Amino acid sequence: xxxxxxxxxxxxxxxxxxxxxxxxxxxxxxxxxxxxxxxxxxxxxxxxxxxxxxxxxxxxxxxxxxxxxxxxxxxxxxxxxxxxxxxxxxxxxxxxxxxxxxxxxxxxxxxxxxxxxxxxxxxxxxxxxxxxxxxxxxxxxxxxxxxxxxxxxxxxxxxxxxxxxxxxxxxxx
Numbered sequence: 001x002x003x004x005x006x007x008x009x010x011x012x013x014x015x016x017x018x019x020x021x022x023x024x025x026x027x028x029x030x031x032x033x034x035x036x037x038x039x040x041x042x043x044x045x046x047x048x049x050x051x052x053x054x055x056x057x058x059x060x061x062x063x064x065x066x067x068x069x070x071x072x073x074x075x076x077x078x079x080x081x082x083x084x085x086x087x088x089x090x091x092x093x094x095x096x097x098x099x100x101x102x103x104x105x106x107x108x109x110x111x112x113x114x115x116x117x118x119x120x121x122x123x124x125x126x127x128x129x130x131x132x133x134x135x136x137x138x139x140x141x142x143x144x145x146x147x148x149x150x151x152x153x154x155x156x157x158x159x160x161x162x163x164x165x166x167x168x169x170x171x172x173x
Contacts, residue, residue, distance in 0.1 A: 007037040008127060008135050012065075012082045016048055017129040019060045025052030028111055028126040028138060035122045038147055046087045049114050049126065054078060054089035061087075076106070093117070112140055116155050122147045124155050 013029070020027035027050045036043040050057050055071055058078030062069035067080045079088045094109035095117050111126060118124035121143035128136040137144065141155045 007033075010083070010085065012046070012061075012085060012087060013129060015065060015082075016057070016061055016087070017131065017134060019064060020050065020057055020129060021131060023052065023057060023060060025050050025057060026111070027051075027057060027129045029129065030114070030126040031118070031123050034125040034127055034137075035143070035147065037127075038125075038144060044085045046085055048087060048089045048129075049092050049111060050089060051092045051111060054091040058087075058089035061089075111138065115140060118155055120146075121153050121155055 008029070016027055027048055029046060030049045031047045033043050033046050048054065048057070054076065055073070055078045058069050058071070058080060061067075062080045065080075065082060067082055069078050069080045071078045075090075076093070077088055077090045079086060081087075092109045092111050092114040093106050094113035095106050115124040115126065115138075121139075121141040123143070124139075124141055125143040126138040128134060128138055141153075146153050
């Protein structure tokens with residue numbers, strides 16, 4: 001039995017995988033769904049990060065399964081419901097902050113850049129949806145180790161993670 005047994009068997013994952021391949025983009029399940037898989041907790045809220053346009057992938061998936069897609073262009077996200085599951089799509093992105101503003105400067109990014117901006121290592125874990133390594137865990141920050149040890153840790157130094165998000169007003173170093 002693999003850790004993903006029962007978690008990536010829902011047809012929506014294969015549909016996303018096949019559609020991403022057809023569009024020439026890479027897609028990954030990321031965040032809480034992955035964490036909850038390792039905890040053995042059911043979760044019907046799926047986040048898909050795409051190295052490319054999350055909205056375009058969501059629209060293509062919705063067309064194939066005849067679902068209605070809700071697009072939130074201001075946030076660069078799209079969401080559809082599929083057999084009781086909510087699937088949200090977003091393009092991989094990197095964020096940077098101007099010291100004078102809490103509003104991020106958002107740019108297209110890679111999976112790893114997207115994982116770096118996540119709050120905790122246990123929420124930065126991803127499952128690949130590529131045919132060549134379908135279901136493989138992508139965990140560059142040791143989230144699985146932290147989850148097993150009951151540790152909450154940030155992918156970056158905590159001061160950077162929380163000051164970037166505008167949660168802390170730290171004096172300059």
